[in-house]
Amino acid sequence: MKRYTILALVFFYTSLFAQHPIAYLTKADVGVVKTGLTREGLLKASFRDVKQSVDKWIGKDIDVPIPKDPAGGYTHEQHKANYILMFNSSLMYQLSGDTKYALLVKKLFLKYAALNPTLQNHPQATSSSPGRIFWQALNDANWLVYTGLAFDCIHDYLTPAERQLIADGAFKPEVDFFTINLKDWFNLIHNHAVWACAGVGIVGIATDNAHYLDMALHGTALDDKTGFLANIDGLFSPDGYYTEGPYYVRYAILPFYLFANALNNQQPTLKVFQRRNNVLQKALVNGLQQTNLNGGFYSYNDALKEKSFISNEIVEALSIAWKVYGADSSLLPVAKQQNRVTLSKGGADVALALAMSKNIAAFYPYKPISFTDGAKGNEGGVSILRTGGSEQLTSLIFKYSAHGLSHGHYDKLNIILYDGGNEILQDYGAARFIGIEQKYGGRYLPESKNYAAQTIAHNTVVVDETSHYNGKEDLSQKYHPEKLFSNSSNGKVQVISAIDDKAYGDVTLHRTVWMLQLPDASKPLTVDFFRLLSSKQHQYDLPFQYLGTVINTSFKYQAFTNSQTTLGAKSGYQFLWKEASAKASNALTQFTFLNNKTYYTISSYTDDSTNLFFTRLGANDPNFNLRRDPAYVIRKKGANQTFVNVVEIHGSYDTNNEVSVNAYSKVENITILRDDEAYLIAQISINKKLLVVAQSNKNVAANTKHTVKINGTDAHWVGPYTVIYDHQILQ
Amino acid sequence: MKRYTILALVFFYTSLFAQHPIAYLTKADVGVVKTGLTREGLLKASFRDVKQSVDKWIGKDIDVPIPKDPAGGYTHEQHKANYILMFNSSLMYQLSGDTKYALLVKKLFLKYAALNPTLQNHPQATSSSPGRIFWQALNDANWLVYTGLAFDCIHDYLTPAERQLIADGAFKPEVDFFTINLKDWFNLIHNHAVWACAGVGIVGIATDNAHYLDMALHGTALDDKTGFLANIDGLFSPDGYYTEGPYYVRYAILPFYLFANALNNQQPTLKVFQRRNNVLQKALVNGLQQTNLNGGFYSYNDALKEKSFISNEIVEALSIAWKVYGADSSLLPVAKQQNRVTLSKGGADVALALAMSKNIAAFYPYKPISFTDGAKGNEGGVSILRTGGSEQLTSLIFKYSAHGLSHGHYDKLNIILYDGGNEILQDYGAARFIGIEQKYGGRYLPESKNYAAQTIAHNTVVVDETSHYNGKEDLSQKYHPEKLFSNSSNGKVQVISAIDDKAYGDVTLHRTVWMLQLPDASKPLTVDFFRLLSSKQHQYDLPFQYLGTVINTSFKYQAFTNSQTTLGAKSGYQFLWKEASAKASNALTQFTFLNNKTYYTISSYTDDSTNLFFTRLGANDPNFNLRRDPAYVIRKKGANQTFVNVVEIHGSYDTNNEVSVNAYSKVENITILRDDEAYLIAQISINKKLLVVAQSNKNVAANTKHTVKINGTDAHWVGPYTVIYDHQILQ
Structure with missing residues (x-):
């Protein structure tokens, strides 16, 4: 009986998880982006910017320091820079096929695989949800999201042994920390939990770990009282109003969209973007309605006024929305002000729409x-x-x-x-x-x-x-x-x-x-x-x-x-x-x-x-x-x-x-x-x-x-x- | 003996003052602007703006109220609006030939000809140089400059009797007030005196009154210790630094340039723009060097930070400088930000240069x-x-x-x-x-x-x-x-x-x-x-x-x-x-x-x-x-x-x-x-x-x-x- 179960699981794994990349983009998406890059325009400019930011690190020994500093300090900023670099370099690998980009990511992963198992709570941790790489767990969740996406992009470049090493060394300590040590935090209905679920879920998809994915979707108890789906159901009103307010919908929309996008690629039958009558679409559109003419999010509840819809989170969400909900010309004034697109199918399509559109309005179409x-x-x-x-x-x-x-x-x-x-x-x-x-x-x-x-x-x-x-x-x-x-x-x-x-x-x-x-x-x-x-x-x-x-x-x-x-x-x-x-x-x-x-x-x-x-x-x-x-x-x-x-x-x-x-x-x-x-x-x-x-x-x-x-x-x-x-x- | 003198003076008058317009632009300049207006571009756009601002007053009874309010109050703003309207309408007359514009100016002049002889010191006057139409004489000087230019433009439209009526009623009370009652103020070396001299001098040119012009140029004592030329010599250093600082060079440069331009048309042999090795050119260029990247004049000495080189004074000065000192591509970033030109030969030339120039720098070429x-x-x-x-x-x-x-x-x-x-x-x-x-x-x-x-x-x-x-x-x-x-x-x-x-x-x-x-x-x-x-x-x-x-x-x-x-x-x-x-x-x-x-x-x-x-x-x-x-x-x-x-x-x-x-x-x-x-x-x-x-x-x-x-x-x-x-x- 036990043997059958194992066989069934193996079958389950291979059928669901065989294709990579799948988390941030699929092989088909890569083709669309490559075609888009043959044209001059915003996609190509965005590609050049990312490539330039990555190329200067090729062949260099990149520091993975022992965590020490609070936000703004060296080790904090270095780890943050590392996960962005790993994500970007993994995209460069997919879009160029050049293995130097995959090698850069692998080398960093191997350093994290050595570091992460040694970590205890961060020395600067002050919150009830301490981090390990960072002072708070939220930043560790950011790390998981981006490195998970990066792993998926270089999945096929890695040997099975390397994959195992990274999954066990770099990811497992973080996932275990979240789902065991910080279980109550992981199981919140709150933007932190959305990030945590997205991180664990994306790593699940990237490393073909169904258990991670299950916990991410359904909560550690797998009862749907918590987890990603419960957060979609609990944090938004039926109109897509996010209970923490516009500044935080800007922040939370990124893990919602990134993980939903990965899920949509991997389990389209889940129809996550259609959940609650497209509540994730409403969240984006209504988030934009809660901005000032300059794109700044209204500052009620905790909010920093300098945050506007040109921020990275909205660039990502807009590209994904364009892909999954279809072209929406009312988003073009926003995309134009963002002046960059993501290196994905949605980003390629938005760039094309910008290039083809005449007379894009100066402002988002605000209404009562x-x-x-x-x-x-x-x-x-x-x-x-x-x-x-x-x-x-x-x-x-x-x-x-x-x-x-x-x-x-x-x-x-x-x-x-x-x-x-x-x-x-x-x-x-x-x-x-x-x-x-x-x-x-x-x-x-x-x-x-x-x-x-x-x-x-x-x-x-x-x-x-x-x-x-x-x-x-x-x-x-x-x-x-x-x-x-x-x-x-x-x-x-x-x-x-x-x-x-x-x-x-x-x-x-x-x-x-x-x-x-x-x-x-x-x-x-x-x-x-x-x-x-x-x-x-x-x-x-x-x-x-x-x-x-x-x-x-x-x-x-x-x-x-x-x-x-x-x-x-x-x-x-x-x-x-x-x-x-x-x-x-x-x-x-x-x-x-x-x-x-x-x-x-x-x-x-x-x-x-x-x-x-x-x-x-x-x-x-x-x-x-x-x-x-x-x-x-x-x-x-x-x-x-x-x-x-x-x-x-x-x-x-x-x-x-x-x-x-x-x-x-x-x-x-x-x-x-x-x-x-x-x-x-x-x-x-x-x-x-x-x-x-x-x-x-x-x-x-x-x-x-x-x-x-x-x-x-x-x-x-x-x-x-x-x-x-x-x-x-x-x- | 006396008879010969009179004859000589009459000859002097007719030879020097026969041609009108001559103060703001000449007949030849009008031709250049008309040609420029056949092209789309900044000249035409600027013309349209001015025309629109004038057209809405055509046929209306425009108020010339009894002076009562301080700056910002109704009568102050109305008289200010009136002199700008008279100036603009007189330009429209020159450029279109349509007498409705000249009629508007004439009607206003006739109202001022009735009002001005009745005026005593303004009820809100608090300074040592009280005004009559306005609370301070400086504003009356502004009025003289613009209405003098306007008179010159409609000179040939007026009958000799109308000219006399306006000269005696509208101008003479103001000129007498300045040169007799406020003689000490008129004879200062100070930006107020520059405005006053410009006003009296331009009225002199416009009304063919050599005595006015002489007092304006040489001071009321005609000894050159004061007057316009003494101000050119006294207010600038040899490099063109204006002793009151950049905010006030912005202000004073307008009467300097407007009157110098009128003089240059009327007495080119005076070579006023070449005086002191082109000190008026240096004043403009060095004024621009004393601005911030956003065009704002440095705020040392009395200065309001919101004033920048897009202000009207610098638009006028730039156009005149372009005409008299020749094309200077370093001024184009300024002209581009001003986004309008004057309706004059210089303005037409600047507009053409903007249209013909590729890659105009984003900023003025600042240097140590x-x-x-x-x-x-x-x-x-x-x-x-x-x-x-x-x-x-x-x-x-x-x-x-x-x-x-x-x-x-x-x-x-x-x-x-x-x-x-x-x-x-x-x-x-x-x-x-x-x-x-x-x-x-x-x-x-x-x-x-x-x-x-x-x-x-x-x-x-x-x-x-x-x-x-x-x-x-x-x-x-x-x-x-x-x-x-x-x-x-x-x-x-x-x-x-x-x-x-x-x-x-x-x-x-x-x-x-x-x-x-x-x-x-x-x-x-x-x-x-x-x-x-x-x-x-x-x-x-x-x-x-x-x-x-x-x-x-x-x-x-x-x-x-x-x-x-x-x-x-x-x-x-x-x-x-x-x-x-x-x-x-x-x-x-x-x-x-x-x-x-x-x-x-x-x-x-x-x-x-x-x-x-x-x-x-x-x-x-x-x-x-x-x-x-x-x-x-x-x-x-x-x-x-x-x-x-x-x-x-x-x-x-x-x-x-x-x-x-x-x-x-x-x-x-x-x-x-x-x-x-x-x-x-x-x-x-x-x-x-x-x-x-x-x-x-x-x-x-x-x-x-x-x-x-x-x-x-x-x-x-x-x-x-x-x-x-x-x-x-x-x-």
Whole structure:
């Protein structure tokens, strides 16, 4: 009986694993790329770059040092350079047939086969998932992915004995480490686990090891509660929204796509790219929708602003998507800006499409869009209201998603505003200098959790100087706001409304933002209702993380000119210098700033209990880890309180001609006509006309008819809101 | 006798003034432009833009309001728009022959002819040279220049009676105001006077008024002590360095060129463009040499950083220079970036050259260069040390010029560093939001004199927290530093040394900076000797206005994390928050920062009496008029003191690949081998080699032979300095 089993397994192995290369590209793909290389163009240029980066190492003795340094240090960077070199050289071998490239890879593999069995936890390991070659296991997983792909490409060049030596020496210690020592980490639903599964799975395919592949796909228990497929099912919402946010979908999409591509070559019947109605395609497309005009990923949750869609991960994903989902011309503006393609069938096809296409748009086709969060799509979401095309695009992001795992922030009902490619109301992102050893080994800085993740670092209300969920991840991870209503189908009135009654014990947060395109304005107007409901007295701070230069204010303030202290002592407040403060009056309060060449005015409904602050980051930051960014904070006190704010984009400043146009706000007054359990109705005088914005607070059904007295006259509308401008319903 | 004189004058008038147009372009020029417009290209595109801007006003009643508002306000912007429109419409008339354009100009002129005689000083006038149409006379001069050119273009369209009406009503009140009421201002040697003379002179040519032209050329006393020619002679050094600095040469070059061009058409025998060996050509070319890679004018003296050579003034000057000095292909990169040309013969020729030229360089051909200051070239100067080509350009500016009139700063022996188009050690420039009414009417802000002009805002030594010349312009205007020696002919060793014994009563400032290209480095190394000589005890602060993110320091510092106070109380110190301070030790002191994607390290020779500060702008700035820029200040105390600093450009940070290369300084030690009346010799250990930099403090003759013991061995050299690297003289 046992003998039969072994025979069956052997048969299984040979039938499934006979062909190499198969992980990154197939023999047929190699042919397509070789044909593509006969043409001048982006494929050939990309090939030349890779070849040049590899050729300078041919014949040299390449260092495989004993791991010692943190990120940014020598041994870290050397091992990172090695796996990229091994991958690239293995591709050169496939595309040129020249064995010098395979020899380079083999020699490095033999060094790793000697080194890896000797390794214990990295001396710089500080995380709960320590690495061996690197300070954290995540980097070891990166190593496995690339060296696995490299092994597959030189598989047929190696003798069976060499293959065995490398599989046992270079790969097995890492795979065992992941699947035994770090089993809990390997079995997470999290981007780290995606990398780990991709690494183990690709090595499985490359070394014809079905057990590795099984663990990678189905988790170490082989029960599909964890593993790669469970991560595809668990990390994305049905729309492809990745719960950690756009910066991390950029990162995670690479192992998702690389491993899925290998699987698709090797087990096409698994239809991994079709899983959950093409969720991996949606992940890419919707990741791109979450970028700014310059390609930078929106910086909510932990994010570094300098990352854009020209990064390697998106180059790879785009090429693979082109191959498996078919040509998609909307991706060409992205590919053009990337200005390189991968050396694969998809890359060859993208390069050809770029060469054949005339008039490629300057920008990705951004549109108003909403995503649900959560594997089932029932954990809140993110909406992006948008108007204007090309460089005139204005995007207002409203975030009512779930926490977003370990990289989430305490930012329920946050808004972020981009205009014409500039950040106007920013999300700080994360505090980290990735790859810079001197800055805390390139790791997330303490200020990232202590400031950047805190509520005050966002554009949403902080109650009693305490972050949402008191800054507790385990608590925040359990809940999410609920969307009340939205409309992005009407270009003139886009709206999104959501409520959260869990972020604070006894306070309910209810926010609605409208992006209104008034007929006599060139840019959209943002109207922002923020209701706070509580039976107890609280302090409510609504910060606006504006970026720009203070131009003027409608109020007098006290500036702290000779000495400065902090805005508070905790929840991120300790990082904010109080530059100025003011007491508002029973009147319209306005603040105008200049960003790049456009004016922005925040007009606020205030009363004489409202306080205002100008703050500046940098307090309690002895290591200069935070940018010195400003904020404008509106503080109200009370039990129930309502903020009504209008954000206006207006005018222009031409520095070369020294001309300023429409530098003054056109908002003349804001009054609240009604604010009770049933309705919130505000009236805004703008440009000598009246704008009335009304919402139903309770009954948000789409078909409910409402009749409400507004300014003494019965107004009628259907659905959760209405917007009336100059006595006409705006639509 | 009297009758003969009158006859002679009449003859003079008719012979000189018969032809119109002649001021901006001649009839022959019009023919060239018309021919140029038959081709597609930049001329035609520029024509289309101008035509479009004019056409929308044809047939409309254009407002000529009663002057009321400051810069940025409605009446200011309307009058500004009017003179540009009149000029452009008059060109359209010449180029199309369509009288609707001339009619538009005439109608506006008739409104001004009614308005101008009624005007008294502008209600917002605050300066000693008040305007009438505008808040300051300078803007009235701009108005005269453009409307004078416009009048000339429609001269032949107007009836003699209309000409008289406009000359008497629109022009005469302004000309009389300038030459009688503001005579002292009109007769200055200053950019305002250049504009005023250009305005009166162009109106003289346009209205056939020889007296106007005479006053413009020779001053109201007609004695050539003032007037346009005296300004050409007085404001430029023989090399064409403009004493107010690059930002203002950009501004002044327009009236210089426009009036000179009109004169050249009307009195070619005056050879105004050849005056002082083509000093106006040198002014343009050397103005361009004083720009950054992005075209931005260097920001020393009062300057707004956003001004670049794409501004209208340089577009006009470039076109005229091309016509009068001949084709110059080195100007094409500038013209290409300007992306428009003037509607003139020069503009047509530049457009044609752009169309015919292949491979126009991406950047202006920057080179190491020195300028003298002062009309006779004997009032110090500015040197720019440079290495690297194209985007690798590094420029180190050393300023030892005279004060620079009313826009000068207290910045003797200041240095400024640009690298790869980025400002690394900045000059703040001026504090002003030109054209923004809310920001102090668009005028220079008080912080401009109080902070930006003060010594602490620069990269040079402040003694006892008091600016050079105690911040007194009249005093500073009298003196200038003396250059001791320089060399920019040796690419590996560029050097400039100067001394100043007037900025402080009893302290002599002596600074030498070297830009060294070491054989094993890709970027130049700056070595900076700053000697302070005094018989009394003083405090010496050397600030580095670095731009970038703090990466690390070699020293421990105390950060003021919970409360902040200012660095001092006066001389600009009151605007600086003290973010951190440290006591140095008897050792090398290093500070590394990251700017864009490059690391920079300042390595300093310090002892245990040296103090260090990190500062941040923003204190005592209640109106948010200053940028929140950082500085690093090295403080020494004593009678004689010497600063030796090394500024290193090293490594790179690749945010997309998250890789940091050479992020650490290679400087290991700095010692002073000798520091006395005769010599200053420093030894820098770098990259495990020795760099010895030696200067003669007293005998700086080029042919003097020196023999000095260095590290126990006699070193021999000729001239004021030597640089020895790895035991070889660097050359």
